[in-house]
Amino acid sequence: MFPWTACFCIFAIFQLIRAGTSLVAVVSRDVVLPCTFPPAPLPEIVLHWMYSVGQSSRVVHSFYRGEDQLGNQEPRYKGRTGLFHSEIARGNASLHLTAVSIRDERLYRCYVSTSQGKVETNVDLQVAGDSKNLTLLPPNTLYAEVNISCGVTGVYPQPLITWRNENGIDLTNDATSCTTIDSEGLHNVESILKTDNTSRTMYECTIRNERLQKSWTASWKMQGTLKANETHPAAIPCQYPPSNDQDLTIKWSFRNSETSALAVLCESTPQQAGDSGCKERVKVITSQNSSTLQLDHAREDDAGEYICEIRTRDVLQIFTYVLQIEPAAFEEGHSHRHYGLFAFVAMVAALLIICISIIIWSKNSQRH
Numbered sequence: 001m002f003p004w005t006a007c008f009c010i011f012a013i014f015q016l017i018r019a020g021t022s023l024v025a026v027v028s029r030d031v032v033l034p035c036t037f038p039p040a041p042l043p044e045i046v047l048h049w050m051y052s053v054g055q056s057s058r059v060v061h062s063f064y065r066g067e068d069q070l071g072n073q074e075p076r077y078k079g080r081t082g083l084f085h086s087e088i089a090r091g092n093a094s095l096h097l098t099a100v101s102i103r104d105e106r107l108y109r110c111y112v113s114t115s116q117g118k119v120e121t122n123v124d125l126q127v128a129g130d131s132k133n134l135t136l137l138p139p140n141t142l143y144a145e146v147n148i149s150c151g152v153t154g155v156y157p158q159p160l161i162t163w164r165n166e167n168g169i170d171l172t173n174d175a176t177s178c179t180t181i182d183s184e185g186l187h188n189v190e191s192i193l194k195t196d197n198t199s200r201t202m203y204e205c206t207i208r209n210e211r212l213q214k215s216w217t218a219s220w221k222m223q224g225t226l227k228a229n230e231t232h233p234a235a236i237p238c239q240y241p242p243s244n245d246q247d248l249t250i251k252w253s254f255r256n257s258e259t260s261a262l263a264v265l266c267e268s269t270p271q272q273a274g275d276s277g278c279k280e281r282v283k284v285i286t287s288q289n290s291s292t293l294q295l296d297h298a299r300e301d302d303a304g305e306y307i308c309e310i311r312t313r314d315v316l317q318i319f320t321y322v323l324q325i326e327p328a329a330f331e332e333g334h335s336h337r338h339y340g341l342f343a344f345v346a347m348v349a350a351l352l353i354i355c356i357s358i359i360i361w362s363k364n365s366q367r368h
Contacts, residue, residue, distance in 0.1 A: 025126070030099070034094050150205030176191070217314065230326060249269055252284065283296070
């Protein structure tokens with residue numbers, strides 16, 4: 001029986017090196033690095049998660065003698081790693097890594113040894129920054145030369161930025177871009193496009209993170225000029241495409257000169273209405289796919305740019321309206337001129353009637 005037993009033991013021992021797995025983790029979130037092996041009794045399992053630096057190996061997490069062994073753990077992983085202890089004996093050696101940062105991007109090796117053999121699995125962890133800070137600064141149409149600035153912060157790796165107009169013409173080569181990298185290795189990107197402020201063309205900026213297979217889109221369009229009479233209410237309508245995004249917000253801003261900064265007038269969601277959170281004399285009426293800013297008792301200094309900003313999770317749309325205020329004196333003079341013209345026409349008509357009556361009377365008199 002001894003030869004058969006020896007033969008059985010030789011064939012039961014194995015060494016398995018598995019093909020590597022590649023996955024993407026998002027900065028500041030958690031990730032699970034997968035690793036499995038044939039089930040074995042917990043006391044005989046030796047498990048190491050490691051990575052290589054040159055010819056040496058650094059320990060990320062170790063487990064043997066039935067418990068975690070973290071004496072040799074790299075300091076930067078302290079308090080950020082964990083195993084699924086109730087599943088280890090069933091063959092689950094996966095590592096839970098929390099608060100991922102760009103420094104965690106590397107090739108990891110999972111090593112498991114039991115009385116049956118050894119298993120090694122490589123996991124290539126790539127890290128991506130998923131920004132929520134898409135910005136677009138619309139051009140100041142009250143100024144002769146205008147630029148549109150489009151940017152995003154906290155993204156990784158370096159994104160691709162493209163510009164186009166509403167006809168699909170690529171304007172990317174007309175833009176200038178710059179990138180800065182913060183202390184955590186995340187990219188802050190800004191792209192500036194020079195535009196024609198007299199045009200009502202839509203300009204669109206797209207920022208693409210290939211690693212996440214995700215895009216952020218921001219657009220701006222000049223909607224034209226509106227007129228309102230001083231002391232009368234003014235209404236500025238803003239139409240936007242349908243959206244089911246629960247994160248949708250609507251913001252109205254204002255500036256009245258080529259040097260003034262944008263001042264926020266009101267910020268709301270489609271569920272909100274009225275003047276909640278709005279400046280004095282400002283009210284926003286929201287209906288399906290529409291937000292109308294109402295300005296009570298328009299004044300001369302209300303003339304300027306009104307910017308409607310529609311923001312969802314990954315899309316930003318901005319529309320600019322220029323409001324002109326006609327003085328009350330002009331309105332009254334205009335009314336007086338209308339009244340004078342009406343009186344003049346009435347007088348001429350009366351004279352014509354009198355003349356015609358005299359002519360008819362004269363003819364009748366001659367017949368008699």
